[in-house]
Amino acid sequence: MAGNPKLLYVTDLHYPAKARVYRDEDIYITSQLAADFDIAVCHPLAAENLVDAFDIVVFRNTGPVLHYRDAYASFVRHALQSETTVYNTLTGKADMVGKQYLVELSRDGHPVIPTIDDRDEFARLPDADSYVVKPKLGSDSIGMEFVTKADLDNVVLDDMLIQPRIDFQHEVSFYFIDHDYHYAMSARPGERWNLEPFEASEADLAFAGRFIEWNDIDHGIQRVDACRTAAGELLLMELEDLNPYLSLDLVDEPVRAKFIAALKTSLRTLLGI
Numbered sequence: 001m002a003g004n005p006k007l008l009y010v011t012d013l014h015y016p017a018k019a020r021v022y023r024d025e026d027i028y029i030t031s032q033l034a035a036d037f038d039i040a041v042c043h044p045l046a047a048e049n050l051v052d053a054f055d056i057v058v059f060r061n062t063g064p065v066l067h068y069r070d071a072y073a074s075f076v077r078h079a080l081q082s083e084t085t086v087y088n089t090l091t092g093k094a095d096m097v098g099k100q101y102l103v104e105l106s107r108d109g110h111p112v113i114p115t116i117d118d119r120d121e122f123a124r125l126p127d128a129d130s131y132v133v134k135p136k137l138g139s140d141s142i143g144m145e146f147v148t149k150a151d152l153d154n155v156v157l158d159d160m161l162i163q164p165r166i167d168f169q170h171e172v173s174f175y176f177i178d179h180d181y182h183y184a185m186s187a188r189p190g191e192r193w194n195l196e197p198f199e200a201s202e203a204d205l206a207f208a209g210r211f212i213e214w215n216d217i218d219h220g221i222q223r224v225d226a227c228r229t230a231a232g233e234l235l236l237m238e239l240e241d242l243n244p245y246l247s248l249d250l251v252d253e254p255v256r257a258k259f260i261a262a263l264k265t266s267l268r269t270l271l272g273i
Helices: 022-033 044-053 065-081 100-107 119-124 150-154 202-214 253-271
Strands: 006-010 038-042 056-059 131-135 145-147 160-164 168-177 180-187 221-229 234-240
Touching: 006 022, 006 044, 022 038, 022 253, 038 044, 044 056, 044 065, 056 253, 100 119, 100 160, 100 234, 168 202, 168 253, 180 202, 180 253, 202 221, 202 234
Parallel strands: 006 038, 006 056
Antiparallel strands: 131 145, 131 160, 168 180, 168 221, 221 234
């Protein structure tokens, strides 16, 4: 490969994310990659028409694909058919393909928030004052609502999940590149994006690592989102393996520099250079 590899960085610079500025994070990341890659930035709706001119496509802060579901599906089909190198690799089996995995992991006894998609399995859920109903293809709290047990009979469950609303001490997110852990951030209940650096214990990392190992992504950025119950147990909320926001502006510079160095290495490894 003569010269720097050509990298198409896919993002939505104007998506109105709650308490986050996608644009700032993407400007920082692309500025750090610019010495090693020839970079162009595009909106996700334009990606399919551009990918053939690039060596690698990096799918980043694009907002919920629910907003452009057909275009994203077409992009994935084209990328697979043309053997386009996409980062994250399109092999994930968590949020990349919807939240059905939460039902399956819950059913198999993994430490996740108990999750069902069938009223006949309601006995698997613990009693709760209220329940969360959310779409399998949702993200960023889109389409989510809280209902009482009595109201559940009136909920249409087509492509929807049901989970108990549980009390927890804090949320914690673990950030990985490939299979390597880099940092963690935590937030108090009700303050999802008011994050602070978190010192993860060995048990915490073992918890997060089991889901990274479960997933089928060898090259990419993943964020394991969990909550710690009142009893101290971590439960998986979601495994974001498509376009996780990274909160890089909230970590110390040495942590950020190490993360970017690992990202460059991961990209080069995927390209075979």
